[in-house]
């Protein structure tokens with residue numbers, strides 16, 4: 285009976301059970317970590333205790349100006365991502381709406397998608413030096429081609445009947461694209477942006493670890509030189525938290541901007 | 549029902565190219581007229597090319613041979629003079645019912661005050677005044693189809709083309725919608741072409757039934773339901789009780805069965 289209730293085959297679990305389960309897995313994780321470090325099972329230098337990591341995080345923010353590094357990282361992600369969207373949204377929609385435009389850009393875009401963005405780091409450094417430009421360029425290259433492809437595919441999936449309805453109401457090509465195709469695909473565009481923003485964070489960390497003196501990744505590389513594992517772990521936690529916050533912001537944006545997707 | 553024809557279908561054939569040298573003949577050498585202000589029903593077994601004929605009238609497909617003439621001009625692409633209602637739901641989900649109905653008039657540049665009046669009138673005509681500010685996702689299937697009909701009518705087309713518009717509705721809603729269409733035909737003097745494979749619906753709505761034979765679609769028979777004496781009767785129950793109703797139904801059943809057998 286009880287197993288049926290809490291362990292049903294493909295039955296959704298209740299909110300309470302979800303929360304308890306989620307809390308449980310993290311409790312186990314931190315439990316093992318605390319136990320391992322306090323019992324001396326792991327080298328204190330390589331794996332500091334969690335309470336130490338949290339204390340360090342606090343200290344970094346309030347005593348040592350870590351916030352400015354965090355702000356630099358955020359502005360890099362947001363800046364490069366905004367530039368990528370400014371190109372990818374119109375281009376992706378046009379490619380999805382007009383096969384002639386797809387025929388021109390698709391062969392180009394899909395080739396670039398198979399080139400891992402980090403392989404451009406050496407050349408970007410030679411072209412742009414060590415300022416902000418190479419980091420922004422890496423994020424831009426890393427995100428834009430996937431974003432274009434996703435948006436194009438979503439645009440193609442806009443139902444033909446909607447387009448034909450607009451045509452028989454007297455709409456011309458540009459009206460169909462602006463007034464029907466674009467609003468129809470917009471929720472999916474926001475979802476695609478949400479997915480790609482997660483990828484932008486990945487490239488940010490790579491850029492900052494490889495070639496930067498500022499930002500979260502650079503702080504972690506500095507900490508490595510002084511064997512400060514607690515600071516490295518702090519950096520990881522902050523990156524994770526930021527990723528989560530941005531994801532939540534996008535989820536909120538989606539809910540707020542598309543109320544008509546909710547039933548009742 | 550003046551004798552003048554609004555739509556002329558002249559020796560129309562349609563062959564679909566399936567690629568790799570294969571093709572399918574969907575419609576072969578069909579000719580018939582649709583009189584002004586009349587309701588013409590296209591009937592025939594599944595796959596006989598009813599939708600194809602309707603889509604060619606709308607300008608969404610081009611005939612391979614022959615031509616379709618509306619008001620003296622050869623159809624060349626879709627236009628606001630021929631509104632279309634599809635079987636699948638075509639509500640613009642991001643717009644309220646009111647904005648949906650207003651859509652065609654807005655893109656065609658009607659002044660706002662006239663738009664407002666017509667929108668209210670046609671929302672009322674399909675009985676959705678209470679839901680004018682709802683989003684389509686909050687409506688039932690039948691209500692969404694009524695939105696589509698109101699949107700098309702509000703745009704003031706000369707010809708209303710409908711492809712199995714009530715196919716997905718339950719019996720009761722279907723019945724209401726059929727009676728609604730009779731009322732609309734009386735009140736707006738719109739010419740209608742309606743595709744269906746429901747015999748009852750065909751007899752009830754039609755001033756003329758155009759029966760297509762199966763694959764490739766040819767004109768089998770043009771039938772005027774004489775028993776209605778050239779009148780439209782908005783009460784379905786009365787029509788069913790008229791002398792001659794069951795004879796016509798039996799005749800259509802025979803045609804359907806014949807075609808079905810030849811198809812095997």
Ligand SMILES: Nc1ncnc2c1ncn2[C@@H]1O[C@H](COP(=O)(O)OP(=O)(O)OP(=O)(O)O)[C@@H](O)[C@H]1O
Pocket residue numbers: 564565566572573574592593594595596597598599600601745763
């Ligand atoms: N876009 C298309 N490409 C290729 N073949 C098509 C296309 N549209 C229709 N056909 C073919 O043309 C024939 C007629 O199709 P159509 O949809 O007009 O029939 P229908 O009478 O509307 O059938 P139903 O009652 O099932 O809706 C079918 O054999 C169909 O496979």
Ligand SMILES: [Mg+2]
Pocket residue numbers: 598599600711
């Ligand atoms: Mg059909």
